[in-house]
Amino acid sequence: xxxxxxxxxxxxxxxxxxxxxxxxxxxxxxxxxxxxxxxxxxxxxxxxxxxxxxxxxxxxxxxxxxxxxxxxxxxxxxxxxxxxxxxxxxxxxxxxxxxxxxxxxxxxxxxxxxxxxxxxxxxxxxxxxxxxxxxxxxxxxxxxxxxxxxxxxxxxxxxxxxxxxxxxxxxxxxxxxxxxxxxxxxxxxxxxxxxxxxxxxxxxxxxxxxxxxxxxxxxxxxxxxxxxxxxxxxxxxxxxxxxxxxxxxxxxxxxxxxxxxxxxxxxxxxxxxxxxxxxxxxxxxxxxxxxxxxxxxxxxxxxxxxxxxxxxxxxxxxxxxxxxxxxxxxxxxxxxxxxxxxxxxxxxxxxxxxxxxxxxxxxxxx
Amino acid sequence: xxxxxxxxxxxxxxxxxxxxxxxxxxxxxxxxxxxxxxxxxxxxxxxxxxxxxxxxxxxxxxxxxxxxxxxxxxxxxxxxxxxxxxxxxxxxxxxxxxxxxxxxxxxxxxxxxxxxxxxxxxxxxxxxxxxxxxxxxxxxxxxxxxxxxxxxxxxxxxxxxxxxxxxxxxxxxxxxxxxxxxxxxxxxxxxxxxxxxxxxxxxxxxxxxxxxxxxxxxxxxxxxxxxxxxxxxxxxxxxxxxxxxxxxxxxxxxxxxxxxxxxxxxxxxxxxxxxxxxxxxxxxxxx
Numbered sequence: 001x002x003x004x005x006x007x008x009x010x011x012x013x014x015x016x017x018x019x020x021x022x023x024x025x026x027x028x029x030x031x032x033x034x035x036x037x038x039x040x041x042x043x044x045x046x047x048x049x050x051x052x053x054x055x056x057x058x059x060x061x062x063x064x065x066x067x068x069x070x071x072x073x074x075x076x077x078x079x080x081x082x083x084x085x086x087x088x089x090x091x092x093x094x095x096x097x098x099x100x101x102x103x104x105x106x107x108x109x110x111x112x113x114x115x116x117x118x119x120x121x122x123x124x125x126x127x128x129x130x131x132x133x134x135x136x137x138x139x140x141x142x143x144x145x146x147x148x149x150x151x152x153x154x155x156x157x158x159x160x161x162x163x164x165x166x167x168x169x170x171x172x173x174x175x176x177x178x179x180x181x182x183x184x185x186x187x188x189x190x191x192x193x194x195x196x197x198x199x200x201x202x203x204x205x206x207x208x209x210x211x212x213x214x215x216x217x218x219x220x221x222x223x224x225x226x227x228x229x230x231x232x233x234x235x236x237x238x239x240x241x242x243x244x245x246x247x248x249x250x251x252x253x254x255x256x257x258x259x260x261x262x263x264x265x266x267x268x269x270x271x272x273x274x275x276x277x278x279x280x281x282x283x284x285x286x287x288x289x290x291x292x293x294x295x296x297x298x299x300x301x302x303x304x305x306x307x308x309x310x311x312x313x314x315x316x317x318x319x320x321x322x323x324x325x326x327x328x329x330x331x332x333x334x335x336x337x338x339x340x341x342x343x344x345x346x347x348x349x350x351x352x353x354x355x356x357x358x359x360x361x362x363x364x365x366x
Numbered sequence: 367x368x369x370x371x372x373x374x375x376x377x378x379x380x381x382x383x384x385x386x387x388x389x390x391x392x393x394x395x396x397x398x399x400x401x402x403x404x405x406x407x408x409x410x411x412x413x414x415x416x417x418x419x420x421x422x423x424x425x426x427x428x429x430x431x432x433x434x435x436x437x438x439x440x441x442x443x444x445x446x447x448x449x450x451x452x453x454x455x456x457x458x459x460x461x462x463x464x465x466x467x468x469x470x471x472x473x474x475x476x477x478x479x480x481x482x483x484x485x486x487x488x489x490x491x492x493x494x495x496x497x498x499x500x501x502x503x504x505x506x507x508x509x510x511x512x513x514x515x516x517x518x519x520x521x522x523x524x525x526x527x528x529x530x531x532x533x534x535x536x537x538x539x540x541x542x543x544x545x546x547x548x549x550x551x552x553x554x555x556x557x558x559x560x561x562x563x564x565x566x567x568x569x570x571x572x573x574x575x576x577x578x579x580x581x582x583x584x585x586x587x588x589x590x591x592x593x594x595x596x597x598x599x600x601x602x603x604x605x606x607x608x609x610x611x612x613x614x615x616x617x618x619x620x621x622x623x624x625x626x627x628x629x630x631x632x633x634x635x636x637x638x639x640x641x642x643x644x645x646x647x648x649x650x651x652x653x
Contacts, residue, residue, distance in 0.1 A: 045408035182648035183640045211519045213415045213512035242632040333546040338495045347647040
């Protein structure tokens with residue numbers, strides 16, 4: 001009974017909030033504008049907007065991060081363009097499904113989505129072809145996930161050389177006699193640590209799970225078991241730095257606003273990262289402002305504004321919806337480090353290579 | 367009216383009134399106790415939200431143990447030693463099968479060994495592996511309980527391990543298809559006690575640094591019972607017919623962190639484990 005009363009109260013509060021027009025309107029800032037007038041934000045029993053559940057993120061869409069040249073000056077696709085591109089995605093998924101049906105699913109890795117003309121390496125995860133959500137990727141209205149008239153990452157000129165370097169490294173194959181001196185020669189992902197907080201929202205080959213209790217929101221990324229515990233009890237930021245940074249949140253009507261800073265400087269930790277994208281490698285001067293607004297039973301409009309004066313000439317904003325499956329999604333344990341035989345083999349092989357090279361050159365080997 | 371009847375009536379009335387008063391006092395006391403016992407959630411359950419930690423030495427050894435030097439006294443001096451402590455196992459004895467008792471001794475002897483050919487040798491804690499259940503509870507680090515509507519998250523600081531306790535009915539099959547480090551947890555309330563059934567646990571976690579271990583047949587039933595606003599009793603019943611001759615139980619209090627802004631910090635302990643794990647096969651080698 002108490003629960004029912006609370007629910008009724010929740011519905012009443014939510015209705016009042018919406019009536020007061022505090023629900024963020026679906027406007028130009030949002031990737032998929034949709035009517036929100038009929039949607040009532042459910043509340044938790046303790047009266048906060050309820051965002052709980054397993055949500056898909058970036059991997060559900062094919063919208064590139066940066067705006068391709070063909071859409072220069074255009075922030076949105078037309079209905080006809082969306083329909084045409086969605087058909088491509090549906091057809092691609094049908095091909096994948098047919099492969100699986102024929103028992104040739106393991107070949108899916110070779111059936112990667114072809115890059116579009118004008119795509120930059122920044123636009124897709126290197127492993128997009130691994131991702132099969134079992135449903136066609138969604139084509140959103142935006143021409144790029146970066147909002148605004150430019151739709152590009154505002155790199156400082158001196159950073160662009162690093163971007164070009166990492167693009168070149170990504171597209172090149174390491175020599176067969178490449179020697180890893182230690183685990184530090186491998187990237188953070190291969191070390192089973194993390195792709196960082198932007199990797200978490202950005203790359204995620206897996207979903208995110210939002211869990212809530214009074215005064216706390218937790219975002220769990222399936223990949224790397226990344227976990228962000230976000231207090232919403234009014235506390236201020238402290239001074240302790242960490243890889244995923246210190247997140248502090250508060251509610252603005254139905255929107256969860258999260259400010260994250262106190263990142264440790266990880267740029268030294270991605271020394272030879274063949275896959276890292278410069279924009280998401282955390283630095284100690286990075287600052288994030290994220291907003292989560294549930295606009296439908298199955299949709300959270302997500303946006304993140306990234307500020308980092310060490311890399312960017314100005315802040316920029318990325319927006320895309322997090323989508324939820326109507327059925328309960330399983331969320332499995334990611335035990336990567338616990339079985340990282342790959343690292344042991346890489347390093348053992350490198351020592352073997354060194355011994356062989358030393359022998360060939362007549363040097364003493366250890 | 368005869369005097370004895372009057373006396374009896376008066377006596378009965380007095381006893382009745384006294385009993386009534388006592389009951390009222392008792393009920394009031396119970397209510398007070400319940401009031402101070404545990405804060406409640408909006409739906410009337412004990413509110414376990416908060417940051418918790420044990421105050422014991424069970425991670426060194428879940429059984430009674432005296433003070434001992436740490437693993438590398440010549441490197442660490444008295445900075446790290448084994449603090450003495452009463453065990454958390456009820457009755458102190460663990461009913462190992464004979465072969466398993468030998469295995470436990472071997473585990474202890476090799477606890478700090480890192481074998482690049484065999485990752486199953488040595489204490490998994492040294493490698494920053496997820497600690498499993500119940501060890502995660504009594505690691506010497508805090509954990510946070512986030513009590514949602516139909517799921518409870520326990521977020522441990524060590525190895526940023528965590529586990530979801532499903533309070534609503536879920537199909538366990540996908541979760542049990544492969545054994546996991548933190549297992550699959552299903553919970554329900556028995557009065558004010560949160561009872562959690564944990565299955566699907568992998569055979570590679572230990573109970574402590576003393577080499578106490580289990581197999582993949584491990585089945586843990588945990589009970590979290592509030593004993594005050596800032597304390598819980600934690601009980602774990604351990605069943606594993608491959609390793610033990612019968613079930614056994616551990617029990618300990620959990621304490622709430624009361625400092626303002628208490629939190630579970632982000633710790634990436636893989637970075638601290640890498641030199642230990644990969645140092646011998648790096649160039650230059652770390653000894």
